[in-house]
Amino acid sequence: MNNGILIFIGVLLTMLWSWYGFVVNNFRTLGKVEPDTLLTGERYPTGRSGAQNQGQEVYRANGCASCHTMQVRVKGNGADIERGWGKRNTVLRDFLQDDHVFLGQVRVGPDLAGIGTRPYATREWHLLHLWDPRSVVPNSLMPRYPYLFEVRKIRGGVPSRDALQLAPQFRHDVPEGSEVVPTAEANSLVTYLMSLQSDVGLFDAPVLTNRVASAAAPAAQTNETAETNAPAATNQ
């Protein structure tokens, strides 16, 4: 190994196999993936709206992916589905129409792959949560995002239709006679979050209904799962 050219060729070949295998090969195969046609005749996933795409940019620019994953693991590998984070495991095809995909690495906060399907997560909930997470989730570790909101004087004595309904302890120095209104950024971020559903059953990622689960597992165990499900669902 004293010949520079030979080392060069060896390193080149080693890098080439990795580059071809992971980058070029996936570029060719994933580039051809089409949306699925469901049994109902619908296409999945559907394209994203402009607001959702803008929300995705807000999600990216604020580094949300450093604390939130979007990878619900398959049933049996961790308790993600039992926790109510999603109806089925996440597959790459869920993000087929996305400009950016935020799989994430660490779950400091909960997984967001199915945040749009959780019943408590309404638009109002999301906006309050962004203004001060502790106003809706006590003891949350998430930072506040006050710069996604505009604090302005109430004009003409009539509060704005979009103004947040804040409890007094969460007003955070907003003076009396002023209101907190979400900016376009906050609104588009919420639109994006509410679109994250991944609840359509696919051939390789089916939604396991209770009927299937109870047929597969003994009855006693199913009951137990159902009971433990309750606190998980209400506590995200």
Add this chain to the structure above:
Amino acid sequence: MTAHTTEVRAERPAKTVVYPPPQEIDYSCRKPLLLLFTASVAWLIVSLLFGILAAVKMHAPGMLADVAALTYGRVAAISSSTLLYGFLSQAGIAIALWLFARNGKTFLVLPNAGIGGAILWNIAVLAGVLGIMRGGMNHFPAYEMPYEITPVFLVAFLILGLSGLLTFVARTEREVYPSLWFLFTAFFVFPWIMTVAYTLLGRYDVRGIFEPIVSTWFANQFVMLWLAPIALAVIFYLLPKLSGQPLYSRPLAIFGFWLYLLGATASGFQNYWALPGWMPTLSATVNALLAIPVLAIVYNWVKTSWKHNRARRAKDPANKYLVFSAWAFVIGGILGVILSCPAFDRVIGMTVFVQGSAMWTLYAFIGMAFFAAIYHIVPRLTEIDWPRTNKVHFALSVAGIVLVTGALLLGGIVQGSAINDLNIPFATNAAAKGVSNRVVPFIGISTIGLILLLIAQFALLANLATMMKAYCYRCCGIGSREVAR
């Protein structure tokens, strides 16, 4: 006829190579290297400051919430990208240039262009930090700076890399040491992966689903084939040198090198289960198999230095860093195997354990190897010994690294078991303490570790400044006489 040619050959004088003296080689490197080293330590301090800020924000989520530029996600991204590009890459380039020159027994080529490259590199890091603050960050691990800055990094690297490559070509010592194989790999891989990241993650609008694959591939190559080979090169160079022993086995080094390369190129996807199944499966398998080259490499080091000239080795301030880094390489390999086991992954996947393991590789293995190199190289560049406080730096660095990574590894196990335990809610309620709040104490311990690391780096920077002042005085009469010994 035959007799005639033999005669001619015999008459030809034996080829003798005159090696330049080591001091002159060091002299040729000194300007760009001192700049790169000082700047890299400064960036490490910046990275730790932002890391501490991010950790404190975990305890006090309301702190500085009004400042968009300092929101948690951006602060964390700044901390990691200044560590990777400001400190590790920059110090790595400087170390590589010196090793190219010293191993090849030749002068550094284009040293003055290297100064330009170093300045450009630092401008790029600064621009990246400002870009993240302004909201231009990417969500890709190890590629968080805005993609528009990548060309600046590439140009800076082209200058510095050309300097290294030409030095390698101009070597007078024809035997290529193992450390040069690793350096060669690193310098070959860096422009490749940066170009791929720039084109596919930034410049051109590829499909979103292709993104996580390219970004994971990039992040893995960045650590495993750009930073880690430089650290391995440092150990392969310094360990025999400080022990005064030749490397135990060159064939074993060749075996370890190629197997490490083969494994490292396919690693990195093991914890991404949303990707097509063959990728995490292949990576997990390969990652576990990486134990073989790790063992081969470490066995070689142990045989080279275990019982030889310990007293001689201990005289060099680099020694303790070197030994720590070498063992950290083994532990890093074990952590890699743990992360690839599905049974463990079920618990620790996507927890702070993953972060802790990454921190271990970056600080304990790569960072400490780079410190060893800095401690070995800088006195040779300035011809001034380290002030005595370098013991403070080592002790605090080790304590900091152990606290940071240990807390995150343990915290990851607690966090992962809590996520899989349905009786524990995610956020704390009246009935039970939540998953996220259970992690907070561990983040607190890791914050203490970060603070220790920060104090240590201030000591290192102060020492570097003292040495430079003394050097400037002796060389050109600038500054006061007091610091010069």
